[in-house]
Amino acid sequence: MRKFFTTLSNIWKIDDLRVRITNTLLFLLIYRVGSFVVLPGVNPNSISKGGNEGLTGLLNMFAGGSFARASIFALGVMPYISASIVVQLLGIAVPYFAKLQKEGESGRTQINKWTRWLTIGITALQAIGYLKSQINPDTQMEIANPFFTILNVCVLTAGTMFVMWLGEKITDKGIGNGISLIIMVGIIAALPGAFLTEFQARNAGAGGLITFIVEIVALIGVVMFTVLIVQGTRKVAVQYAKRIVGNKQYGGVRQYIPLKVNAAGVMPIIFAQALMFIPATITQFWPKLGSNPIVMQLADYQKWGHNLVFAILIIVFTFFYTAITINPNQMAEDMKKNGGFIPGIKPGRSTAEFIDGVISKITLPGSIFLAIIAIFPAIAGVMGVNSGFARFFGGTSLIILVGVVLDTLQQIESHLLMRHYDGLMKTGRIKGRTSVSAGGASQSVI
Numbered sequence: 001m002r003k004f005f006t007t008l009s010n011i012w013k014i015d016d017l018r019v020r021i022t023n024t025l026l027f028l029l030i031y032r033v034g035s036f037v038v039l040p041g042v043n044p045n046s047i048s049k050g051g052n053e054g055l056t057g058l059l060n061m062f063a064g065g066s067f068a069r070a071s072i073f074a075l076g077v078m079p080y081i082s083a084s085i086v087v088q089l090l091g092i093a094v095p096y097f098a099k100l101q102k103e104g105e106s107g108r109t110q111i112n113k114w115t116r117w118l119t120i121g122i123t124a125l126q127a128i129g130y131l132k133s134q135i136n137p138d139t140q141m142e143i144a145n146p147f148f149t150i151l152n153v154c155v156l157t158a159g160t161m162f163v164m165w166l167g168e169k170i171t172d173k174g175i176g177n178g179i180s181l182i183i184m185v186g187i188i189a190a191l192p193g194a195f196l197t198e199f200q201a202r203n204a205g206a207g208g209l210i211t212f213i214v215e216i217v218a219l220i221g222v223v224m225f226t227v228l229i230v231q232g233t234r235k236v237a238v239q240y241a242k243r244i245v246g247n248k249q250y251g252g253v254r255q256y257i258p259l260k261v262n263a264a265g266v267m268p269i270i271f272a273q274a275l276m277f278i279p280a281t282i283t284q285f286w287p288k289l290g291s292n293p294i295v296m297q298l299a300d301y302q303k304w305g306h307n308l309v310f311a312i313l314i315i316v317f318t319f320f321y322t323a324i325t326i327n328p329n330q331m332a333e334d335m336k337k338n339g340g341f342i343p344g345i346k347p348g349r350s351t352a353e354f355i356d357g358v359i360s361k362i363t364l365p366g367s368i369f370l371a372i373i374a375i376f377p378a379i380a381g382v383m384g385v386n387s388g389f390a391r392f393f394g395g396t397s398l399i400i401l402v403g404v405v406l407d408t409l410q411q412i413e414s415h416l417l418m419r420h421y422d423g424l425m426k427t428g429r430i431k432g433r434t435s436v437s438a439g440g441a442s443q444s445v446i
Contacts, residue, residue: 010416011412011415011416014415014416016415017175017412017415017416020173020174020175021174021175021412023169023170023173023174024170024174024175024176024181027166027169027170027173027174027178028170028181028182028185030166031064031073031163031166031182031185032064032185032189034071034072034073034159034162034163035063035064035065035066035069035071035073035186036069036071037071037072037073038069038070038071038072039070039071039072039074039152039155039156040151040152040155041148041151041152042070042152056280057387057388057391058273058391058396058397059076059078059277059280060190061186061187061190061391061397062076062077062078062183062186062187062396063075063076063078063186064076064182064185064186064189064190065186065189065190066186067130067134070134071159072155072156072158072159073159073160073162073163074130074134074156074159075123075126075127075130075156075159075160076160076163076182076183076186077160077163077164077167077179077182077183078274078277079119079122079123079126079160080115080119080160080164080179081179081270081271081274082119082122082274082275082277083115083116083118083119083122084115085271085274085275086118087111087114087115087118088324091111091324097111097114116161116164119160119161119164120157120161123156123157123160123161124153124157126156126281127152127153127156127157128149128153129281130156131149131152131153133283163182164179166178166182167179167181167182170182175408175411175412176404176407176408176411177404177407180400180403180404180407181404181408183270183400183404184400184401184404184405187397187400187401188401190388190391191392193388194386194388194389194391194392195389197386197388197389198212198215198385198386198388198389199212201386202215215385215389218393219392219393222373222376222393222398223398223402225373226373226398226399226402227402227406257331257355259326259358259359259362260362260366261362261363261365261366262318262366262369262370263322263325263326263359263363263366264317264318264321264322264325264363264366264367267317267321268314268315268317268318268320268321268367268370269314269317269370269374269396269399269400270396270400271313271317271321272310272313272314272317272374273310273396275313276298276306276309276310276313279295279298279299280299282295283295283299302378302381302382302387303378306378307374307375307378310371310374310375311371311372311374311375312371314367314370314371314374315364315367315368315370315371318363318366318367318370319360319363319367322359322363326359328352328353328355328356328359329352331351331352331355332347332348332349332351332352332355333348333352335347335351336348336351342354342355370399373398373399374396374399376393376398377390377391377392377393377397378390379393380393
């Protein structure tokens with residue numbers, strides 16, 4: 001306990017860190033206040049109560065409850081994430097975007113512009129579907145009014161862009177990744193209500209308090225397992241030797257490239273979840289499709305079809321994100337320039353192929369573990385856990401919480417260590433996002 005208070009005191013002593021944490025809290029407070037501001041012309045009592053079930057319930061949790069409250073931030077940052085997915089996929093299929101990705105800072109600026117414009121388009125389309133599906137029939141006369149629809153589409157679009165701006169400001173002026181923190185705050189806001197609902201249900205006789213205690217113990221176990229998977233491991237490494245020439249003697253030293261089992265972090269599950277919202281979005285525009293068996297399977301997170309597709313998408317995105325994050329060719333080239341080589345492997349292309357093979361072998365189990373964690377909520381739901389509470393038994397919610405917390409704590413610890421203070425943990429450094437160094441070049445790993 002003394003160590004904890006000493007660390008808090010050290011954090012407060014660092015001016016830059018204190019300002020960054022204060023900015024982060026203020027920006028998040030603005031977001032939470034805005035999540036309670038209802039759309040103009042909408043009666044809060046007329047809002048559909050169906051926004052707390054299935055995938056729409058999960059979307060509502062990501063939006064911090066804004067979705068069910070018809071808030072100006074109702075669509076949250078999910079349109080921005082969807083736009084980011086599309087732009088990154090275009091970087092593979094379209095030469096123009098592939099060229100931009102290789103142009104450094106200028107290319108990233110152009111990609112960000114395209115992402116923002118695409119976010120506006122996606123948000124506007126989703127806003128129309130949201131107004132049609134989430135407002136009860138007694139206010140359909142208002143929705144039929146073109147001015148009402150245009151006004152609220154503009155407000156919802158502006159709300160999403162403002163939340164995206166808040167996320168960017170948190171990243172620049174605060175601590176941690178802004179967009180991830182905004183999603184995390186929305187998830188945490190839903191936890192007390194879900195916890196209380198499950199407690200009341202068990203206390204009323206649905207399994208008793210013993211069952212509730214067992215659920216809490218199981219939740220703690222899932223959290224610990226998730227921490228291990230999100231952190232990955234540093235024990236897997238590609239060892240290589242580095243030639244050293246000095247004093248007319250030829251020697252060498254053995255080094256290694258640390259490769260994490262889960263190098264992609266939480267991004268694959270966020271991307272996969274964004275795509276799994278598509279069926280629910282489609283039914284907002286065409287309600288009749290809601291009775292289609294395939295759409296019903298994909299739109300219900302407790303159905304086997306949804307979980308199968310979700311798991312496959314997570315595995316695919318894990319490989320995809322790892323491929324764009326870690327470049328074996330660049331690693332091999334940097335090693336060659338700095339006199340490094342892997343024993344028994346020729347420098348250059350052979351080294352790149354060897355590193356790529358190692359990455360593929362360790363990414364597969366990491367992606368499978370992510371997929372298993374993602375479908376835990378469905379398993380908990382089948383076993384009788386309340387749907388709101390079941391979402392915290394793994395799934396997107398828990399992985400994002402763990403990943404964002406670890407990343408933010410690591411950044412705070414980095415500020416402390418740079419100024420010669422002790423870190424946050426006695427047992428070792430916190431592993432969040434880190435840099436992998438190979439032959440003098442660093443590669444960002446999320």
